[in-house]
Amino acid sequence: MGQELAGKVAIVTGGAGGIGRATVELFVREGAKVVIADVDVAAGEQLAASLGAQALFRRTDVAIADEVQELVDVAVESFGGLDIMFNNAGISCAMFDRFLDDELADFHRVMGVNLLGVMLGSQRAGRYMARHGGGSIINNASIAAHNAGFALMSYRASKAGVVHFSKSIAIDLAEYGIRVNCLLPGHIVTELNSFAEPGSSPELAQRLQQALDPVWLSNQPLKRRGRPQDVAEAALYLASDRSAQVTGIVLPVDGGITAGDPVNHLNEIMKTRARVLEG
Ligand SMILES: NC(=O)c1ccc[n+]([C@@H]2O[C@H](COP(=O)([O-])OP(=O)(O)OC[C@H]3O[C@@H](n4cnc5c(N)ncnc54)[C@H](O)[C@@H]3O)[C@@H](O)[C@H]2O)c1
Numbered sequence: 228m229g230q231e232l233a234g235k236v237a238i239v240t241g242g243a244g245g246i247g248r249a250t251v252e253l254f255v256r257e258g259a260k261v262v263i264a265d266v267d268v269a270a271g272e273q274l275a276a277s278l279g280a281q282a283l284f285r286r287t288d289v290a291i292a293d294e295v296q297e298l299v300d301v302a303v304e305s306f307g308g309l310d311i312m313f314n315n316a317g318i319s320c321a322m323f324d325r326f327l328d329d330e331l332a333d334f335h336r337v338m339g340v341n342l343l344g345v346m347l348g349s350q351r352a353g354r355y356m357a358r359h360g361g362g363s364i365i366n367n368a369s370i371a372a373h374n375a376g377f378a379l380m381s382y383r384a385s386k387a388g389v390v391h392f393s394k395s396i397a398i399d400l401a402e403y404g405i406r407v408n409c410l411l412p413g414h415i416v417t418e419l420n421s422f423a424e425p426g427s428s429p430e431l432a433q434r435l436q437q438a439l440d441p442v443w444l445s446n447q448p449l450k451r452r453g454r455p456q457d458v459a460e461a462a463l464y465l466a467s468d469r470s471a472q473v474t475g476i477v478l479p480v481d482g483g484i485t486a487g488d489p490v491n492h493l494n495e496i497m498k499t500r501a502r503v504l505e506g
Contacts (some may be wrong), residue, residue, distance in 0.1 A: 241316030245417030289344030361404025413481025
């Protein structure tokens with residue numbers, strides 16, 4: 228067991244599930260004290276209980292400024308400071324809706340959690356860190372910030388906002404010794420990235436997953452399913468002193484999706500070219 232984060236205090240928003248949960252578990256293993264912030268009380272309390280004295284749960288809606296301020300206060304009061312803020316909580320929007328059918332309420336909901344939530348977490352943690360020698364802020368965006376494309380318009384826009392916001396405040400906060408970096412997860416198997424209908428059986432969810440896996444992987448150079456732990460490892464690097472000279476970066480954890488055209492696309496072009504040349 229390493230101790231990359233020994234003596235550090237971290238907050239992980241959306242820490243009760245998926246990527247957040249994997250990060251909480253890794254940060255605790257690496258010696259940090261961690262406040263788990265989430266709206267899912269049952270999952271958050273259960274996770275905190277399983278981790279003992281190094282973790283505590285605080286119900287927090289990241290889109291509500293007062294709750295985010297209380298979250299920062301709880302970390303400082305309970306664990307004596309705040310060194311790492313992982314603004315990870317995020318939600319998706321109606322996946323298959325066309326833009327002209329988008330509901331205004333859906334747009335506000337997605338922007339509220341994904342962009343306002345990141346802004347509030349960065350500002351409230353940043354105010355504390357600026358007075359106490361600095362820290363590391365990590366904001367979870369998505370490859371959807373990099374790749375414009377069909378569907379998920381509000382989600383894509385919110386995540387693009389997170390990237391630009393993070394780079395801008397990285398410059399603004401550098402004089403306080405606060406580093407700000409962004410993660411771009413690709414396809415990571417979690418609740419958020421699932422095609423299962425709400426309330427569907429585990430069997431149906433598994434069948435959908437099996438059928439859709441090859442489709443997901445078709446635009447990904449590394450033919451391996453992304454796991455929450457993959458993103459947690461990148462968050463650990465940005466949280467630890469190993470990245471002391473790193474601020475304002477955008478780090479994809481995506482199996483190469485944002486690198487460019489995948490080989491199967493190029494193969495199709497080459498096969499088509501050969502067909503035409505052969506007459
Ligand atoms: N899973 C992926 O493929 C993927 C890809 C790119 C980016 N991401 C991003 O990674 C982050 C985590 O996603 P995940 O896949 O682990 O999702 P998830 O749904 O498994 O977990 C998200 C957690 O956030 C919590 N949450 C939701 N709204 C909240 C709020 N208002 N305040 C506090 N907590 C809230 C949920 O209760 C849940 O525990 C998100 O920002 C997401 O956009 C995920």
